[in-house]
Structures are given as structure tokens and as C-alpha cells.
Amino acid sequence: MSSTDDGDVPPHRYTATLAGAIERRWQHRWTEQGTFHAPNPVGSLRPADGAAVPEDKLFVQDMFPYPSGTGLHVGHPLGYIGTDVFARYQRMVGRNVLHTMGFDAFGLPAEQCAAETGTHPRSTTEANIGFFLAQIRRLGLGHDERRRVCTTDVEYYRWTQWIFLQIYNAWYDTEARRARPIIELENEYARGTRSTSDGRLWGELTGDEQRKIIDSQRLVYLSEAPVNWCPGLGTVLANEEVTAEGRSDRGNFPVFRRNLRQWMMRITAYADRLLDDLDRLDWPEKVKTMQRNWIGRSHGARIRFPIDSPSTATNVEVFTTRPDTVFGATYLVLAPEHPLVTGIAATQWPPGIYSRWTGGAATPAEAIAQYRRAAAQRSELERQESRDKTGVFTGAYATNPATGQQIPVFIADYVLMSYGTGAIMAVPGQDQRDWDFAEAFELQIVRTVAPPEGFEGQAYTGEGPAINSSFLDGLGVDEAKKVITAWLEANGAGAGTVQYKLRDWLFARQRYWGEPFPIVYSPDGRPHPLPESMLPVELPDVADYSPTTFEPDDADSEPAPPLAKATDWVQVQLDLGPADGNRGLQTYRRDTNVMPQWAGSCWYQLRYIDPRNSEAMCDPVNERYWMGPRPQLHGPDDPGGVDLYVGGVEHAVLHLLYSRFWHKVLYDLGHVSSEEPYRRLYNQGYIQAYAYTDARGVYVPAEEIVEEPEGRYTWRGQQVRREYGKMGKSLRNSVSPDEMSDAYGADTLRVYEMSMGPLDVSRPWATKDVVGAHRFLQRLWRNLVDENTGELRVVNTPLDPDGQSDLTTLRALHRTIAGVRDDYAALRLNTAIAKLIELNNYVTKRYGSSPGTPRAVAEALVLLLAPVAPHIAEELWSRLGYDQSLAHGPMPQAQERYLVEDTVEYPIQINGKVRSRVVVPTSAGPDEVRAAALAQVRIATLVDDEEPRKVIVVPGRLVNVVL
RNA sequence: GCCCCCGUAGCCCAACCGGCAGAGGCAACGGACUCAAAACCCGUCCAGUGUGGGUUCGACUCCCACCGGGGGCACCA
Structure with missing residues (x-):
């Protein structure tokens, strides 16, 4: 990389040195003057002069960074610069813009670093934040620094704990479809307006029994259910934190299903609303789809199959999305861990049984035990690799409630305990998995949907008329589903139901660096x-x-959280007061778990709004102003939320689902007016990079690579292999924003990153291209400032709209103003920059050798440039004679009169191929354009004497003559 | 295996509702400047839109199939 400071340059050229000086000066000035402070309607951040805040506001937010301490590379700030450009543009057109950035600082890396170095995680975290801030401040991001928050600050996590208590002290009223305070539930029981499940009167229950009923309905509850235990991390994990391979998403350690007593959050109560409200959000379809898949709502039915076992009379309940195929259910399958398995298993094999059904065991009990052992040993990965169907017969038979037929009951690991009821009715005719199993075990296959003519596949899952299905015969799938569901309900054999893949959120971690539970x-x-x-x-x-x-493989280990070692802290004497029955001072033991890292990021937008509020997490008036629904602007269904939320797509399910859940609880409980945290979501792309490995497969420094002809690459003469992917220190292809700022200035880096392509597209980094952005700023500077004297080279004579040459300039100027404003507003930052370069090139050509650039053009150029290159723009603006920062405008307005030309040039096509052109007045109507086109000599010749079959005139675009 | 997104000049990318394939940058080449080189300045070159069909007066744009790249889901009944 070469600096522009080499050699002799004119003293006032825009070089990296000058850019650096300008940037430091303006960053200092912005901080000093609080340029980016956005006032709140009420509270400590309300306008100092008591003025009302502007109605027109905008809340822009970047995804919460985790201050890792390894330093940023040029890819990290891509989104931050994007939001800054957008925010600065909106601020310049007069909106009150809230843009800031805080830190999500609890979590594993700081804790691991602390454990290795013996320093407190708080010190490493603070050092990392300092480092991070130094790097992003250099980029000139217009953040309201008063609003920075950090999840590890006591004043922040106090409110995280407060929200936890709100959720804990609430239950979900399925009839009202919203959360309500738990006290209202108790009152309903006490008053008798709600009856207990066994019908006993509330007053007859013991205190313990009452508490159990209440606690079991809270949105936070203790569960003994199987959890993801990760011995390698020493903690349990949420489903979302476990990869498809059954490993931890951090550290890639094996994860085991274990029964442990753990805190859960009842996110499943919100499954429908989380799903349905996606339709009200302005989010990328991709992210919505991922959330829909994760929630996984499917409509179907639960059907009870009576078991005819010699030992017990019981029912197995299955979940199916295809109740219409019940006449084709020729066997049942239970998950190996299903609790009923042991109870229903026959003591002896029935006579004449297939040997493959028994797994070679002497009795069903033995076969089951053997199969279960084998299934438990198979990792998730192994299960995936081999999809061969395995299983064993339980010796039991069930009765198909529709056919009355006896069907065998199996256990098999292709049925998962964690979904539905952990049991299925197998319909091989309409389900390929069941078909495969049926073939392997020689089970009966009955088609109950007629496949189309010529169908040669196995299971048929498509649409078609029902067959072999008694009273359903002839009905289509949807109709048959309705009829059979009604029949099942009428006969007490089942009921229609909705099933979700979404599980409740495992909310406790056995770590140190997190929020303690207020329990x-x-x-x-x-x-x-x-x-x-x-x-x-x-x-x-x-x-x-x-x-x-x-x-990592010790599945039988037990969690031992670090907080348990703080015995002085764990044992406390407290008087919990009236909420706990005024029992006076008692001895308690604190909960030694901490909250998962996602807790702090579930609500940070609310704290950005009111960072210093010591009375509430956020004043409702401020929340309503910044996040409240604005139906007049966004339509009647507007849920409210942050106006623009920018971040990577990797948070599509975890953070974005949890955050929506918390926000909805807060909405239900009346703490916020918005129903969703983020109205508009935008996924920025990634900056990627080439990395190079030598013959040994070792990474070599990417900046020393020489590109040879024919797509070959060498390093110090030896050929290397090129790969494309992430940027990182270990790949030796990392480029830091600091080195780019050193070489060209932060404004150049900003312009380059924004001009590389659309914000949502990933693209390769190319250090050699950065110079193009620098040249642009340098030329623009030269158009306004004399490089030798440093004097302003701007002429104050106004442009004359009646003079042809000035008119050309005015038109170029106003076309640029209109286009650039449009582009900024639509986040098309790359094309905005292209238009600015275009105008600047015009100015260079037109006024480069004249005494100076017309002031009107110079000022507009500076103002339009300001969102993307704010430091150089501020500097030029002040040199143009303004003593106020341009951060709050003005932003030039395009004048309509300069956007229209007097004449238009129409291309003339013959049969779709351009053959000629004609210039006509803009005011010409279609008939005149047609006449002018046909009168063209070249066209007349080509048309000859033929009468055109058709002449298409597209106003303002072209003429097409069809022969 | 299923679903989604993307393929335009050597490279990164424009082209708004189907209407002239090129706005911008990099690289390359030529010129100018220079004792020379770099920087800077001026100019030039470059694709018919991944492939094959279809719809249309007209297709980068819409439809179908295939190829290549990226991502999501993955025995969810």
C-alpha cells in the first residue's frame, strides 16, 4: 500500500496527512459541541432550552457489538458506516436522529480470558471497549455518546434483572392472548372466577399447592426437562446455541441431553404472535423465513391409539399433520425414550414373528433395552449420516381407531421424543420415511391418496382423492382433513391441534460473567x-x-457454577416484605446461575432511549416518541419499533427472536407502546477477502502477493493457492481501518466502503482500489481549494439560467441533487457516490481551468458529500464561510425546472433493433414523435414503402417500428 | 434431499414499472508532466448480460430447464 504523502506535493493538496488533521479537528469539535446529541421529550436528555422536540424523528441502530479485544478489520465497520451515512443524511434533512452504540459485554470470551490471565473480566472488558471505541471514533461516526450503554454496567443490568422479574411475575392468558401480571391470576383463583384443574376450591388448597399451581404458569419457570448439557463448557445451552451436528455453537464441544433442573422462559406462549407479526415487519424475507422455520407451526391432529397389551390398557397419542391418511396407518412408532415404552412392552414375543422385528433379542424388554443403548450411543452426526431405518418391535399392538385394525407398535430413532408427542402413526403410502421403514420391516403399505396417472415413486405426498378410506373416499386432502378431524373429535379418538418446533428458552448458564438472577x-x-x-x-x-x-465427552458430569463458590454472597438474610407474605428476616440461598448472553441485548434499544433514567428502564413518553407505532406513516398495522436496524444475518433466530419475545411481554404488561422492537431490519453484507496458502498449506501475507498472468499468484516467487472467505489475522489477510485511515484518511475509507457495492451484498476487499475513492476526494478538494495557496477557488457570480452554458451546469447540478437524495433515502449509497463523482468530474472538466467553481455548485457538492465524507465536507463548508456545522443541514433541494430538458433524443428501433435517433421537443406528443421518427431519412429508407404494421411510442424512452 | 438468494467488461459494480446494455471505481494501454521515477492530469480500450428454450413489437429484467457460487433447513410426522 502506498501513502499519498510521498515526494513533493503542493502544500495544500488533500493528502492523508491533511485528511488526518482535518478529521481530528472535526471529531474534536463534534464532541465538544455535542453535535450528535439527540434530545428526548422528557427527562435528563430533554432539550436544555425547554423547546419541544421535532415530531419528525428517526431511530437508527446497529447490532450490539461484542468488544472482543482482537481489533477491528475493515469489514467490521461496514454496517456502522452505512448507518452513519443514513443517519447523517436524515439529520441533515431536519429529522431528530437517535444513533448511538453500546456494548454487549457479558459472555464467554471475556470470562475465558479472565480465567487464563487471572484478571477480572471487568478489566479486560473495559480495556477492550476502550480499544474498540478508539477505532470506531476515528471513523467519525456521529453517535450520541451520552447514550452509550454497556450490559455489564450495574446500572444497566439492574434493569435487565428488573425485566426478568416482570416476566417472572407474569403468566400468559391464552384467551386474552397476552401476558398479565401473576397477581391477577391469583386473584382469579381466589375469587373463584377461575377454577383449578381438578376442580377443588382455591381456599381448600394448602399454600404449597397454591404456589405450585401459580409457579407452573409463570412465564419463567423451573423445569426438570432434558436440557443441552455441554461438559466442555461446563454449562447448559439453549436449543438455539446447539448446532445441527449436536455441538456447542461456541467452542464446538459435544452437547448431551440431560435431565437437569433449570430456568426456562415460556417463549412458546408467544409462538403464534411471533409468527403472525412477522407479516407486519419490514424485514428481509430470508430472515422472516428462518424465523418461521424455527417456530415451525404445523396444523394437524392428535390421535389416540388404544394399546392392546396383556399388561396394560393405555393409549398412545400421536401427532400428525395428515389425519386424512389415518386409514393407511399400518403401524405405530414411538421414540426410543418415550415414557410409555416400558409399560406397553409385551413380556414375550408373539409366535411366528419376523426375526428382523426382534433385533435378535429373546424378549421385547431385552430388545428395547438393547436398542435404547445403541440409540443413545449414536451421536446426532451419526444419526444424520446414516438414514437407514432401524428399530425394534415392542411386542404390543394398537388399534387403529379408524379401521379397527390391530397394528404393531415399534420403537425407532427416526422418531424424535422432542417433537409432537414423541410418537407417530406410520403411513408408508404417504410418507417416505415410513415407506422406508415399512420396506425394511416388511410392513403393510396402504395408499389412501390416489397418486396421479403414471406415478412411479414410492410414498405419494401430493394432492389427490382419498382412497381405501371409507367415508373419506373421493375427498381432496384439505376436505378429508376437515372431515376426519371432526369424526375423531366426535368419537373421542382425537382432536385438531397446532404443533410447534419452537421450544421454551433455556435461560440459565453455569458461568460467571453474566447477570445474576434476582431469585x-x-x-x-x-x-x-x-x-x-x-x-x-x-x-x-x-x-x-x-x-x-x-x-468434553463426559456426559454424566454435573454443572458446578462459579458463583456457588462465593459462599458469603450465596447465603443471605433478607426480609422479602409483603410480596412474600411478610415473613420477616429469613435465611436464603441465592441462585448461582447467570443469565445467557442474549439477555442484555434483548432490550438495549430501550435503554438507548433513556440511558440515565434511574427511576425506570425507560420513560414511557420517550419510548413512545422514539419507538411508538406511527400508523399515519407506516400503515394501520404498524407495530412500531426502531426505524432501521442494521446487522449481519447471523442473528436471524437467536437474538432477533428473543428480543421480540421480551418486547412483546413488556408490551403486554404496559411498559412499552411498541409491539415489536425493530420495525425495519436490514442485513448488511460482509467484506470478504482472498487468502493465500503456500505449498505446505501455510497462510502467507496477502499484501505481498503478486498477481501473475493466467490467474496465477505468487509470493516471493513461489506459486501460492488462493482461497476466498473471511478476513482474519490467522489467514494473514486482515486489513485494519486504522491502517487505511493512516494511508488515506477515514473519509476515503468511508467513501470506498460505501462505493464498493450495495450495502446488503458481500464483496471482496481490494486495498488497491481504495485509491480511487481518495482521488475523488482529492479532485473535489482541488475544485474548491487552490492546492498551492490554500485559497478558496470559488466564484460568487450566480449561475445564469438564461445562458446556455450555465444552464447545462444547473441541470447537471439539480439532476445530481435529486438523484443523490433519492439514493441516500433508499440506502443506495454506492450509486449516490457514483453520482457525486460524476458531478465532480463534470466540474473538473468545466471549471478546472477557469478561475473557480461557481459557489452554488461548490456548496451543493459539499453538502451532498457530507453524509459519506463528513470531515472533508465540514472543512470545506467552513472554508466556504459558514461557522455552523453542516451536520443539521441544510441539504440542497432540487429545482424541478432544471430537471426537465427542452429536447429529448428518441432512439428509433425497427423490429426491436436501434437503427436511428431523432431529437424532438420534450413537449412533443406521441403523434408528433411518431411522425418525426418516420420522417427520419434512414428510417424512411429502411421502411421503404412498406406500411409499418405497428409503431410503438414509449413517451420519453423510444420509438419502435414494427414491419 | 428440500427451500431461498446471486451470476452484466480482466476485477468491484450501474441500468427504477419489460424500453438505447454503462453511472462510478480499479486494472490495462496511450499521451502530458519530469533529469528520472512516483504521485497528479488528459484520453482510450473493453462485455451483449452463466447456458438453452419460451412469452413479447421489444427481455439483464417475466416464465421453464440446466450449470456455477453463496446461504438456510435437514428423519419436525
Whole structure:
């Protein structure tokens, strides 16, 4: 990379050195003057002069960065620059713009670093944030620094704990379709307006029984259910944090299903709303689809199959999306872990049984035990690799409620305990998995949907008339589903139901560096929420920050959270007050789990709004102003939320689903007016890079690569292999924003990154191309400032609209103004820059050797450039004689009169091929254009004497003569 | 295996509702400047839109199939 500072240059040329000086000066000035402070309607950030805030506002947000401490590369700030350009443009057109950035600083890396170095995670976190801020401040991002928050600050996580308590102290009223305070549930039971499930009166229940009923309905609850236990990390994980291969998404350690007592959040209560409200969001379709798949709603039915076992009389309930195919259900399959398996298993094999059904075992019990052992040992990965159907017969038979037929019951690992009821009715005729199993076990196959003529496949899953299905015969799939569901309900054999893939959110982690739970336990093991007055619960200091981790494969290990070691903190004497029955000072044990990293990022937009509020997480008036629904602007269904949220697509399900869930709970409980946190979501692309490996496969420095002809690449003479992907220190292809700023200035880096392509497209980094952006700024500077004297070279004589040459300039100028404004508003930053370069090139050509650039052009160029290259723009603006920053405008307006030309040139096509051109007045109507076109000599010759079959005139575009 | 997105000049990318394939940048080449080189300045070259069909007066744009690249889901009943 070459600096522009080499050699002799004119003293006032826009070089990296000059850019650096300008950038430091303006960054200092912005900070000093609080240029990017956005006032709130009320509270400590309201306007100092008591003025009302502008009605027109905009809330722009970047996804919460995690301050990693490894330093940024040029890819990281792509989105930050994008939002900054957008925010600056909106600020210049007069909107009150809230744009800031805080830190999501709890989490594993800081903790791991702390454990390795023995420093407190808080010190490494703070150092990392300092480093991160230094890097992004150099880019000139217009953040409201007063609003920076950090999830690890006690004043921040106090409110994270407060929100946890709101959720804890709430239940989901399925009839009202919203969360309500838990006290209202208790009141309903107490008043008798709600009855208990077993019909007993509330007053007859013991306190313990009452508490159990209440606790079981909270949106946060303790569960004994199977969880994802990761011994390698020493913690449990949420489903979302486990990869498809059954490993931890951080660290890639094996994850095991274990029964452990853990905090869960009832996100499933919101499944329908989380799904349905996607339609109200301005989000990329891709992300919506990912959330839809994750929630995985499917409509179907639960059907009960009576078991005819010699030992027990019970039912197996299955879930199916195809109840219409029940007449073709020729066997049942239970997940190996299904609780009914042991109960229904026959003691002896029935006579004359296929040997493949028994797995070679002497009794069903033995076969089951053997199969279960084998299934437990198979990892998720192995299960995926081989889709061969395996299973064993339980010896039991069930009755198909539709046919009355006896059908065998199997266990097989292709049925998952975690979905539906953990049991299926197998319909091989209409399900390929069942077909495969049926073939392997020689089971009966009955088609109940007629495949189309000539169908040669196996299972047929498409549309068609029902067959072999008694009273359903002839009906289409949808109709048959309705009829059979009604029949099942009428006969007490089942009911229509909705099933979700979404599971409740496992909310506890056995780590140190996270938010402590505002929960204590009495000696009897019962949890008690702390009253709000006891917040925050501060994270105690401990000698050892890491949990006990285990051999990654040690599935039988037990979690041992670090907080359990802080015995002074764990044992407390508290008076929980009236909420806990005024029991006075009691001894309690604190919860030693911490919240998952996602907790802090579930609500940070609300704290950005009111970062210093000590009375509430966020004043409702401020929330309504910045995030409230604006139906007049966004339509009647507008849920409200942040106006623009920019980040990578990798958070499509985790963060974005959790955050929506919390926000909806807060909405239901009346704490916020918006129903969604993020009205508009935009996924920025990634900056990627080429990396090069030598013959040994070792990465070599990308900046020293020489490109040879025929697509070959060499490093120090030896041929290397090129690969494309991430930018990173270990790949030796990392380029930092600091080195780019050193070489060209931050404005150049900003222009380059924004001009590389649309913000949502990934593209390769090319350091050699950056110079193009620098040349543009340099030329623009030269058009306004004399490089030798430093004097302004701008002429104040106004442009004369009646003079032909000035008119050309005015038209070029106003066309640019209109186009650039459009582009900025639509986030087409690359084309906005192209138009600015185009205008600048025009100015260079037209006025480069004249005494100077007309002031009107110079000012507009500077103002239009300001969002993307704010430092140089501010500098030029001040040299143009303005002492106020241009951060709040003005933004030039295009004048309509200069957007229209007097004449238009129409291309003339004959049969779709351009053959000639004709210039006509803009005012010419279609008939005149047609006449002018046909009168063209070249056209007349080509048309000859033929009468055109058709002449198409597209106003303003072209003429097409069809012969 | 299923679903989604993307293929335009040597490279990164424009082309708005189907209407002249080129706005911008890089590279290359030529010129100018220079004792010379770099930087800077001026100019030039370059594709018929991944492939094959279809619809249309007209297709980068719409439809179908295929190829290549990226992503998501993956025994979810």
C-alpha cells in the first residue's frame, strides 16, 4: 500500500496527512459541541432550552457489538458506516436522529480470558471497549455518546434483572392472548372466577399447592426437562446455541441431553404472535423465513391409539399433520425414550414373528433395552449420516381407531421424543420415511391418496382423492382433513391441534460473567423473586471465574457454577416484605446461575432511549416518541419499533427472536407502546477477502502477493493457492481501518466502503482500489481549494439560467441533487457516490481551468458529500464561510425546472433493433414523435414503402417500428 | 434431499414499472508532466448480460430447464 504523502506535493493538496488533521479537528469539535446529541421529550436528555422536540424523528441502530479485544478489520465497520451515512443524511434533512452504540459485554470470551490471565473480566472488558471505541471514533461516526450503554454496567443490568422479574411475575392468558401480571391470576383463583384443574376450591388448597399451581404458569419457570448439557463448557445451552451436528455453537464441544433442573422462559406462549407479526415487519424475507422455520407451526391432529397389551390398557397419542391418511396407518412408532415404552412392552414375543422385528433379542424388554443403548450411543452426526431405518418391535399392538385394525407398535430413532408427542402413526403410502421403514420391516403399505396417472415413486405426498378410506373416499386432502378431524373429535379418538418446533428458552448458564438472577431460595428449596427494591443484585467477586469444566465427552458430569463458590454472597438474610407474605428476616440461598448472553441485548434499544433514567428502564413518553407505532406513516398495522436496524444475518433466530419475545411481554404488561422492537431490519453484507496458502498449506501475507498472468499468484516467487472467505489475522489477510485511515484518511475509507457495492451484498476487499475513492476526494478538494495557496477557488457570480452554458451546469447540478437524495433515502449509497463523482468530474472538466467553481455548485457538492465524507465536507463548508456545522443541514433541494430538458433524443428501433435517433421537443406528443421518427431519412429508407404494421411510442424512452 | 438468494467488461459494480446494455471505481494501454521515477492530469480500450428454450413489437429484467457460487433447513410426522 502506498501513502499519498510521498515526494513533493503542493502544500495544500488533500493528502492523508491533511485528511488526518482535518478529521481530528472535526471529531474534536463534534464532541465538544455535542453535535450528535439527540434530545428526548422528557427527562435528563430533554432539550436544555425547554423547546419541544421535532415530531419528525428517526431511530437508527446497529447490532450490539461484542468488544472482543482482537481489533477491528475493515469489514467490521461496514454496517456502522452505512448507518452513519443514513443517519447523517436524515439529520441533515431536519429529522431528530437517535444513533448511538453500546456494548454487549457479558459472555464467554471475556470470562475465558479472565480465567487464563487471572484478571477480572471487568478489566479486560473495559480495556477492550476502550480499544474498540478508539477505532470506531476515528471513523467519525456521529453517535450520541451520552447514550452509550454497556450490559455489564450495574446500572444497566439492574434493569435487565428488573425485566426478568416482570416476566417472572407474569403468566400468559391464552384467551386474552397476552401476558398479565401473576397477581391477577391469583386473584382469579381466589375469587373463584377461575377454577383449578381438578376442580377443588382455591381456599381448600394448602399454600404449597397454591404456589405450585401459580409457579407452573409463570412465564419463567423451573423445569426438570432434558436440557443441552455441554461438559466442555461446563454449562447448559439453549436449543438455539446447539448446532445441527449436536455441538456447542461456541467452542464446538459435544452437547448431551440431560435431565437437569433449570430456568426456562415460556417463549412458546408467544409462538403464534411471533409468527403472525412477522407479516407486519419490514424485514428481509430470508430472515422472516428462518424465523418461521424455527417456530415451525404445523396444523394437524392428535390421535389416540388404544394399546392392546396383556399388561396394560393405555393409549398412545400421536401427532400428525395428515389425519386424512389415518386409514393407511399400518403401524405405530414411538421414540426410543418415550415414557410409555416400558409399560406397553409385551413380556414375550408373539409366535411366528419376523426375526428382523426382534433385533435378535429373546424378549421385547431385552430388545428395547438393547436398542435404547445403541440409540443413545449414536451421536446426532451419526444419526444424520446414516438414514437407514432401524428399530425394534415392542411386542404390543394398537388399534387403529379408524379401521379397527390391530397394528404393531415399534420403537425407532427416526422418531424424535422432542417433537409432537414423541410418537407417530406410520403411513408408508404417504410418507417416505415410513415407506422406508415399512420396506425394511416388511410392513403393510396402504395408499389412501390416489397418486396421479403414471406415478412411479414410492410414498405419494401430493394432492389427490382419498382412497381405501371409507367415508373419506373421493375427498381432496384439505376436505378429508376437515372431515376426519371432526369424526375423531366426535368419537373421542382425537382432536385438531397446532404443533410447534419452537421450544421454551433455556435461560440459565453455569458461568460467571453474566447477570445474576434476582431469585433466592428458602431452605425448603422454593424459589422467591426479590422485590424490585432489592435490585440490583450485583455480581460478587470470586477467586476463580471459570466453572468446573469436564472432559468434553463426559456426559454424566454435573454443572458446578462459579458463583456457588462465593459462599458469603450465596447465603443471605433478607426480609422479602409483603410480596412474600411478610415473613420477616429469613435465611436464603441465592441462585448461582447467570443469565445467557442474549439477555442484555434483548432490550438495549430501550435503554438507548433513556440511558440515565434511574427511576425506570425507560420513560414511557420517550419510548413512545422514539419507538411508538406511527400508523399515519407506516400503515394501520404498524407495530412500531426502531426505524432501521442494521446487522449481519447471523442473528436471524437467536437474538432477533428473543428480543421480540421480551418486547412483546413488556408490551403486554404496559411498559412499552411498541409491539415489536425493530420495525425495519436490514442485513448488511460482509467484506470478504482472498487468502493465500503456500505449498505446505501455510497462510502467507496477502499484501505481498503478486498477481501473475493466467490467474496465477505468487509470493516471493513461489506459486501460492488462493482461497476466498473471511478476513482474519490467522489467514494473514486482515486489513485494519486504522491502517487505511493512516494511508488515506477515514473519509476515503468511508467513501470506498460505501462505493464498493450495495450495502446488503458481500464483496471482496481490494486495498488497491481504495485509491480511487481518495482521488475523488482529492479532485473535489482541488475544485474548491487552490492546492498551492490554500485559497478558496470559488466564484460568487450566480449561475445564469438564461445562458446556455450555465444552464447545462444547473441541470447537471439539480439532476445530481435529486438523484443523490433519492439514493441516500433508499440506502443506495454506492450509486449516490457514483453520482457525486460524476458531478465532480463534470466540474473538473468545466471549471478546472477557469478561475473557480461557481459557489452554488461548490456548496451543493459539499453538502451532498457530507453524509459519506463528513470531515472533508465540514472543512470545506467552513472554508466556504459558514461557522455552523453542516451536520443539521441544510441539504440542497432540487429545482424541478432544471430537471426537465427542452429536447429529448428518441432512439428509433425497427423490429426491436436501434437503427436511428431523432431529437424532438420534450413537449412533443406521441403523434408528433411518431411522425418525426418516420420522417427520419434512414428510417424512411429502411421502411421503404412498406406500411409499418405497428409503431410503438414509449413517451420519453423510444420509438419502435414494427414491419 | 428440500427451500431461498446471486451470476452484466480482466476485477468491484450501474441500468427504477419489460424500453438505447454503462453511472462510478480499479486494472490495462496511450499521451502530458519530469533529469528520472512516483504521485497528479488528459484520453482510450473493453462485455451483449452463466447456458438453452419460451412469452413479447421489444427481455439483464417475466416464465421453464440446466450449470456455477453463496446461504438456510435437514428423519419436525
